[in-house]
Amino acid sequence: MISLDEMRGSASAGSGLLQRPRLSFWQIFNMSFGFLGIQFGFALQNGNASRILQTFGADVEHLSLFWLAAPVTGMIIQPIIGHYSDRTWNRLGRRKPYFLAGGILAAIALVLMPNSSLLLFLPPLLVGAGMLMLMDATFNVAMEPFRALVADNLPDSQRGLGFSVQTFLIGVGAVLGSWLPYVFSSYFGVAKTAPQGHIPDNVLFSFYTGAAVLVLSLVYTMVTTKEYPPEVYEHFSREATEEHQGGLLTIFKDLAHVPRTMRQLGLVQFFSWFALFSMWVFMAPAVAEHIYHVKPGDTTSAKFADAGNWVGICFGVYNGISAVYALFLPAIARVTGRRAAHAFSLAAGGVGLLSVFFIHNANWLLLPMLGIGLAWGSILAMPYAILSGAIPAKKMGVYMGIFNLFITLPQIVNGFFGGWVVKTIFGGQAIYAIVLAGLFMFCGAVSVLYVHDEHDDKFSNNQLPV
Numbered sequence: 001m002i003s004l005d006e007m008r009g010s011a012s013a014g015s016g017l018l019q020r021p022r023l024s025f026w027q028i029f030n031m032s033f034g035f036l037g038i039q040f041g042f043a044l045q046n047g048n049a050s051r052i053l054q055t056f057g058a059d060v061e062h063l064s065l066f067w068l069a070a071p072v073t074g075m076i077i078q079p080i081i082g083h084y085s086d087r088t089w090n091r092l093g094r095r096k097p098y099f100l101a102g103g104i105l106a107a108i109a110l111v112l113m114p115n116s117s118l119l120l121f122l123p124p125l126l127v128g129a130g131m132l133m134l135m136d137a138t139f140n141v142a143m144e145p146f147r148a149l150v151a152d153n154l155p156d157s158q159r160g161l162g163f164s165v166q167t168f169l170i171g172v173g174a175v176l177g178s179w180l181p182y183v184f185s186s187y188f189g190v191a192k193t194a195p196q197g198h199i200p201d202n203v204l205f206s207f208y209t210g211a212a213v214l215v216l217s218l219v220y221t222m223v224t225t226k227e228y229p230p231e232v233y234e235h236f237s238r239e240a241t242e243e244h245q246g247g248l249l250t251i252f253k254d255l256a257h258v259p260r261t262m263r264q265l266g267l268v269q270f271f272s273w274f275a276l277f278s279m280w281v282f283m284a285p286a287v288a289e290h291i292y293h294v295k296p297g298d299t300t301s302a303k304f305a306d307a308g309n310w311v312g313i314c315f316g317v318y319n320g321i322s323a324v325y326a327l328f329l330p331a332i333a334r335v336t337g338r339r340a341a342h343a344f345s346l347a348a349g350g351v352g353l354l355s356v357f358f359i360h361n362a363n364w365l366l367l368p369m370l371g372i373g374l375a376w377g378s379i380l381a382m383p384y385a386i387l388s389g390a391i392p393a394k395k396m397g398v399y400m401g402i403f404n405l406f407i408t409l410p411q412i413v414n415g416f417f418g419g420w421v422v423k424t425i426f427g428g429q430a431i432y433a434i435v436l437a438g439l440f441m442f443c444g445a446v447s448v449l450y451v452h453d454e455h456d457d458k459f460s461n462n463q464l465p466v
Helices: 004-010 025-032 034-055 060-085 096-118 124-153 156-187 201-224 230-236 249-256 260-290 302-336 338-358 362-366 368-379 382-388 393-403 405-425 431-450 454-460
Strands: none
Touching: 025 124, 025 156, 025 201, 034 060, 034 096, 034 124, 034 156, 034 201, 034 260, 034 302, 060 096, 060 124, 060 260, 060 405, 096 124, 096 201, 124 156, 124 382, 124 393, 156 201, 156 302, 156 368, 156 382, 260 302, 260 338, 260 368, 260 382, 260 393, 260 405, 260 431, 302 338, 302 362, 302 368, 302 382, 338 368, 338 382, 338 431, 362 368, 368 382, 382 393, 393 405, 405 431
8 A cells, every 4th residue: 555655745735635646557557457357257248148048948038137137236236335445444455355355256156157057956047047146246346446446546637548448458358258158169179069958168168267367367456556545545635534434324325415417427327238238138149040040949059059159259349349449538538528429439339239130141240349349438438437527536436336326227127128028029039129229329329418527518618738
């Protein structure tokens, strides 16, 4: 940890107020590197959870209900983790204990989920759904403290860069995780099919690898990154020092006083995360049926395996694009403003999702991933950059956790009604869920233009340096 004496030289003249020092690119990189491992595992979940659950017997229209457990646990856990991480100071630090514990538990879930059929005394589908819930809950435990860590350690002028570096590493981790099942089967000869009710070896080995990468990347960040102790951190803010007292009921007080910017961003998040949830849940069955012409209920054929592996490749491509795009987002936002940059990105994602309906050759699926990648890169960076300047420094963790409600709520709504819509309105054709996702992305693009952002207001009045 960094002591108060080491920081005295950065106090503002005449104010006695310490300023967060600017960090080098590699310090920001090291601080965010653990996100690579988190997203490596998250990508394995997104690209393979539906096919695993289908293998264990889930119907397409029920997939969103199984995925529902993940955002429900996230909705409960995130504010609690944020609340306590704001109040935690121990030998490991402030945020580190939470993302380390979350990462270890997520790694365990990655190992157990594809092996659910080995627990003979329980139905594999039930175990698989439980592991999906555990996996997503523990990813959430690890994820938001990372975002709060960036806001803790960086001055406002570098937060956009910090979240963009995070997004770059998220993209790299997601590419590796998404492509791994395809690489194992195509380049190492690992089996891509398995008997009814069992998971192919290429998926199993990918999940084992993801667990190892997750833990190692988190340990790297813990070793290379320092956190500010309370006596230093409290000098970064003009706000009165908070005596870290009060129980969980203070979360409800904080929830009642969320800043206007957060409420407005909530609508943007609703539209964009509803769309993302539809894509993650229904893209694999949509591609299998719409492009590979796999019959409903077929989970053992080579075509079903090829469809699942190719969706992983496509997901890797959009994550790779998001990683590169994230590096340019701060410069784009300086020219256009953060709201306009995010609106353009979401609109590009809407175009990409809608275009999937018109594609009948799997190779052409890579083209829509360009627009989806722009949207994903911006979703992971711009809302947090806008939000971080609008919330009190001493409440950074809890408000980042509360902000997660605007991510989990649309997924919960989708989880309850998405499968019913696919079965009842779309006649069981998952491709129309992807079309609906594209329309929601466009709604998000429009709504972000009405978000209050002091940074953009200063930008429009030429009060910010270039």
